[in-house]
Amino acid sequence: MVSRALLRDRPDFVRQSLARRRHDTSVVDEFLRADREWRAAISALDEDKKERNRLSAAFAAARSAEPASLESLRDASTLLSVRIKQNESAAASLERKADSVLTEMPNVLLDDVPDGADFESNVELRRVGEQTSFEFAPLPHWEIGERLGILDFARGVSLARSRFTVLRGAGARLNRALINFFLETNVAAGFTEIVPPILVNRESVRASGHLGKFADLMFSVDDGALFLSPTAEVQLVNLHRGEILESDHLPKLYTAYTPCFRQEAGAAGKDTRGLVRQHQFEKVEVVAVCSPDDAARLHQTIVDQAESLLQALGLPYRLVLLCGADTGFAARKTYDLEVWLPGQQTYREISSCSDCGDFQSRRAMIRYRADAADKPRYAATLNGSALPVGRTLLAILENYQREDGAVTVPGVLRPYMDGATAIT
RNA sequence: GGAGAGAUGGCUGAGCGGCUGAAAGCAACGGUUUGCUAAACCGUCAAAGCGCCUUUAAGCGCUUUCGAGGGUUCGAAUCCCUCUCUCUCCGCCA
Structure with missing residues (x-):
């Protein structure tokens, strides 16, 4: 607000x-x-x-x-x-x-957010890693996954509907390896691990800025009293809703692995193949609650955290600063990390790291006392994906595919895969 | 699903029509004392909105808030109704 x-x-x-x-x-x-x-x-x-x-x-x-x-x-x-x-x-x-x-009014942008009418005006800040190249024609991940029998789109549809997928065998194992790798890395960096409810009430989604115009983003249950969370940002930001925090307990750094659910009503016909856009996906999220003076520094911390995960996995990516028109409702400044997908010859969003300033805190009444004698002030909140599981998995399939149809397992994930070096 | 109890400030907890924005205790903060720490003593200490003043801060005035909404009354934390939530016991179940 x-x-x-x-x-x-x-x-x-x-x-x-x-x-x-x-x-x-x-x-x-x-x-x-x-x-x-x-x-x-x-x-x-x-x-x-x-x-x-x-x-x-x-x-x-x-x-x-x-x-x-x-x-x-x-x-x-x-x-x-x-x-x-x-x-x-x-x-x-x-x-x-x-x-x-x-x-209904979106957050006020920070001064250094570039002007622009759409994603074309986003500013690419840097590229990390060479775009993966092959001696053969690389395949999109859905073909790789189906050939290996680790992605089963047809059965996902038969169990639920379109945009639901079944992972099998080494695919399921790779999925779990990523979750563990992300969580353990985030915890080692100082984030506290949280297991939150997946159903959240109206007050929570209102406070994080996901209700209003975005209500049709979410699946609702129990006659609209509860929603399937579209991102753990909702739960982590609302952890301290209505509280006045002690300043020496700040910043609060959280990470959570959760399933996320989105209707994707506005995306009909977009990304219909593969894992890019699913109604249900899994994500490891990080959130910071801090004093406004600390926001810029922690924004960088979150971007660094997400980048370090991509680097450890050896995935090429670029860092983009979103322009005004592309910056989300609650954010005052957002960096996107886009991973290179050789099967589609394009960079795709894999992490969105946002500084929300006190926008969410005002709605959620998250405050802190800078000094014991002071009036409470609104905290700042920041969030980022570190990282989404499905999109990372598909990026691995596309970047680590081999001519024989197998997929090499990135080194950092092998300890979580019984030492397996490849999925064949 | 059945029965009961409850929801008050950062926390515990009293109050049950006007003297209560709220006793008492804890925590916190400021001070006195002290060789240091501890203890003791004194003091301060809820939030929000509107207005005045001011460069800001501070300050002052008023209003509101005791889970939420409605009602009774000249007047409600206190009485009545509805809802939400929490806890305890029983049943069922992972």
């Missing part, structure tokens, strides 16, 4: 940020109008309430002192209460109006 104070004090700054996102800027004025009206209403209302409190106190005093005046006090107070009740509902609807505009 964008700060109300910022919108009031520096509306042009917020408009500018919205424009850089190619977002409608009139929402700022919509908010300011509702906010102004609400503040006027609440001021008048408070005056009435003050008077009612005075009358009540006078009533209590008059009970013994001058019983004769009780009736007129009672009448005056009753009259006032009726007016307060009316004005209260008017004020509440103005507040709801301002709030609903605010809830």
